[in-house]
Amino acid sequence: MTSRHVTWIFIALLALAWGFLPPFTVTLLNYIGLYSMVAVGLVLLTGVGGMTSFGQAAFVGLGAYATAWVSGNPQVGEALAAIPPGLLPWLGLLLGLAVTALVAWALGAVTLRLSGHYLPLGTIAWGLSLYYIFGNLQVLGGHTGLAGLPSLGLFGLDMTSPRVLGVFIWALLLVMIWALHNLLDSREGRAIRSLKTGRVMAESMGVDTARQRIKLFVLAALLAAVSGWLYAHLQRFVNPTPFNLNIGIEYLFMAVVGGSGYLWGAVLGATLITLLKAELQDWLPKLLGTSGNFEIVVFGLLMLLVLQRAADGLWPLIAGATRRFIQPAQRGGKQAAAAPLAQRALPALGTVVLDASDVTKRFAGLVANNAVNLDVKAGEVHALIGPNGAGKSTFFNMISGVDDPTTGTVSLMGQPMAGKPSRAFARLGLGRTFQHVRLLGQRSVLENVALGAHLRGQRGWVAAMLRTDRAEEAALLAEARRQIERCGLLDYIDTPAASLPLGQQRIVEIARALAGQPSLLLLDEPAAGLRHLEKQSLAKLLSQLRAEGLAILVVEHDMEFVMNLADRVTVLEFGTVIASGTPAAVQADPRVLAAYLGVTCEQAPAGT
DSSP states (O other): OBHHHHHHHHHHHHHHHHTTSOHHHHHHHHHHHHHHHHHHHHIIIIIITOOOOSOHHHHHHHHHHHHHHHHHOHHHHHHTTTSOGGGHHHHHHHHHHHHHHHHHHHHHHHHTTOOTTHHHHHHHHHHHHHHHHHHHOGGGTTTTOEEOOOOOEETTEEOOSHHHHHHHHHHHHHHHHHHHHHHHTSHHHHHHHTTTTOHHHHHHTTOOHHHHHHHHHHHHHHHHHHHHHHHHHHHTEEOSGGGSHHHHHHHHHHHHHHHTTOHHHHHHHHHHHHHHHHHHHHHHHHHHSSOSSHHHHHHHHHHHHHHHHOTTOHHHHHHHHTTTTSBOOOSSSOOOOOOOOOOOOOOOTTOEEEEEEEEEEEETTEEEEEEEEEEEETTOEEEEEOSTTSSHHHHHHHHTTSSOOSEEEEEETTEEOTTOOHHHHHHTTEEEOOSSOOOOTTSBHHHHHHHTTGGGOOOOHHHHHTTTTHHHHHHHHHHHHHHHHHTTOGGGTTSBGGGSOHHHHHHHHHHHHHHTOOSEEEEESTTTTOOHHHHHHHHHHHHHHHHTTOEEEEEOSOHHHHHHHOSEEEEEETTEEEEEEOHHHHHTOHHHHHHHHOOOTTTSOTTO
């Protein structure tokens, strides 16, 4: 049995039981469905995208107040008298989505620039602000609120009854989960998953991480607004109380307790917390003999216990316990035949692909690189070597767009790259690996490598949600599989990347870079952690890439590996070039011997 079968069984059981459930249970399930919509958005935002928000209740309020204003305000009703009353709630939905998107975009443009603990503090600030705006605007009814909202109707079906409206709520929730699952299972989904821990890496693969973060923030806000719209017409009344900061914290708890990285974890968390609150409100007054908000104290202690025992939420524990009975779908199996991706025309052999001229990088009074000159040509392997602390990684970051040089110029494919982000370098044909491996550790080797082909696809979020991107996705996965096989990792295609040895993780990074079909490949210590035979295989692969016309720049400490592979070698010491030329010439240079062996020029062997 697969997870898809379990989902269909759950839907069938819920549908069969719905008509026989008591009214109170139906009401609880309706609220669970509404809360789940918000929590699903928080799973995307916080668990997948790495952006903590305490202010989602404010977006729920925007959706609720927009429809309440349109369909419950007498003055607005007079102005819209020509519109059939049954359409007013749907007009309220459109207004709510438009206002929420605009507000979320404006808030996200400011808030998402913050990092660390400043980001959640920022969400608290605007969450409180919107809450007090709801209560102080008389046009929205002030703290009294707006009453007399009409019920929803759809194609002549009256949804006044909570039982009927509940069917619509859960159907909409299931469609949301389906669409979001499709989004995460796509090219854009891989980019979203990279936001939490791999933004520098993702930018180097061509992902516009700032744009992805804004889009994710707006999407989570829109899901909350839809929940608020439904809540308003379920209650037929709106006031500011359900949209305060405490409720925003509860929404975040729902996502985290259920499993912040799992869509169905949001439903689990919403269910547990909603039922727990209902039971505590009934039992605590009986046990303590007095009324009060004691359930908040107990609720908080229980949340601490859950978070301590299950830091990743309850859904992964349940999935792990049922793994022998319920098998997840595998992505690395045989793929359907896919059309080949468009191929990049490589520069002619000998063409200068990368040209760094007088590149200098200063950090306050420290000069990390001093007037470094280096070029890389198509069809050659150029090695950059030097002792630890020589400035090799700093130079790598400047010629790949991670950092800007203080002075000097960097040109890629004949274009000046001053001030451009690393994704612009990737778009021109630069692929790279990192000194400290940067992979999505919990994702499979296949998904990690497919991220490298991000720029070779074009379909966006809507196409992914509706699964109209499947042909392109098949082509991207086929390319990733080809590069994995080329690098000798086919046996590990479904293995989580973090479970591989360090040496093999470096090979995964090379396969990921190759999936983008680069013209220039930057490799930062690719042989570190590899055994002798693995180094030989890597050298063979790089020689093959060189023969195909690829330009390769390697930073490496293994001198035997470098000298047997490189066509040219540049040596850095204390950020300055001390030698450049063929491997034989560099090995005989007295300054290189002094840098590596600690001998002076006078002590160097005769003839060097």
